Amino acid sequence: KQEVTQIPAALSVPEGENLVLNCSFTDSAIYNLQWFRQDPGKGLTSLLLIQSSQREQTSGRLNASLDKSSGRSTLYIAASQPGDSATYLCAVRRDYGGSQGNLIFGKGTKLSVKP
Amino acid sequence: DTEVTQTPKHLVMGMTNKKSLKCEQHMGHRAMYWYKQKAKKPPELMFVYSYEKLSINESVPSRFSPECPNSSLLNLHLHALQPEDSALYLCASSQTWSSGREQFFGPGTRLTVL
Numbered sequence: 001k002q003e004v005t006q007i008p009a010a011l012s013v014p015e016g017e018n019l020v021l022n023c024s025f026t027d028s029a030i031y032n033l034q035w036f037r038q039d040p041g042k043g044l045t046s047l048l049l050i051q052s053s054q055r056e057q058t059s060g061r062l063n064a065s066l067d068k069s070s071g072r073s074t075l076y077i078a079a080s081q082p083g084d085s086a087t088y089l090c091a092v093r094r095d096y097g098g099s100q101g102n103l104i105f106g107k108g109t110k111l112s113v114k115p
Numbered sequence: 116d117t118e119v120t121q122t123p124k125h126l127v128m129g130m131t132n133k134k135s136l137k138c139e140q141h142m143g144h145r146a147m148y149w150y151k152q153k154a155k156k157p158p159e160l161m162f163v164y165s166y167e168k169l170s171i172n173e174s175v176p177s178r179f180s181p182e183c184p185n186s187s188l189l190n191l192h193l194h195a196l197q198p199e200d201s202a203l204y205l206c207a208s209s210q211t212w213s214s215g216r217e218q219f220f221g222p223g224t225r226l227t228v229l
Contacts, residue, residue: 031215043121043205044158044220051215089157093215100213102171105157 002027002094006106013080014114021075021109023090028068031095034103035064035075037086044089047075052095080113087111118142119221121206127227130196136224138189138206144219146212147189149181150205152223158205164189165212196228 003026013019023033032051036044048057048064050073056065063076073090087108094101119140128134138147145166150158163171164183178200180192189206203223210216 034217036220041203041223041225043119043222044207046217046219049217091157100215102160102163102173103218107157 002030002092002101002104004090004092004104004106006088006090006109008109009107010110010112012112012114015080015082017080017113018076018078019080019111021077021088021090021111023073023075023106025071025073025092025104027094028071029095030068031093031100033064033066033073033090033092035062035073036089036091038089038108039086047088077111080111082113082115085111085113119206119208119219121204121221121224123224124222125225125227127229128193128196129229130198132196133192133194135193136191136204136206136226138191138221139187140208140219140221141187142208142219143186144208144210145186146209146214147183148207148209148218149189149191150207150220152203152205154202162191163212170212193226196226198228201226201228 034049035047050066061078087110089108091103091105122137147164149161152158161175162181167183182190205223206221207218209218
């Protein structure tokens, strides 16, 4: 059974810091991994999608890496801003050797960026 | 346009009521999803529609009844719900189920069952 873990559960940093959020998964047979952002009481905003054949993806101040063999992904946020405060979720999609499974979510990391 | 819309934003209903949640996307996506999210928990998949046909039902109680009238619309009909069904209900869509492309989520409907 695929399990997704995100550490830390919560993180508070001063504005301007670079930071890393971690995601680990137990089964390396994944099709892709997607990072989301969720503001309180709101829906999920897709940040980055990494296919299993890729090592990293970048979008603006965000960089996500994937090491499938070790079951890890990181989301790097450069020059953090108060507007980055949100819960960040990672989700993996399992590869069943030709067919794909559902998205399996981690519990998220709640990020607070202090002005 | 990468927008998934959901109505209503908030819904309060009694246990004997019948109500419906609505989801719409105009991205030409052929896979649509319903998720349930309890407070401080990650989303949990409920249903998947692929090309307007129900392809996955994650053992959801029959008091939740999904419907996909066309490729842009997804409904979730609610009847005889329990207070523990109170949650944020999220709709999502993707290009197809097997494309491995991003899933895009709507803003959700906050449901409270009294």
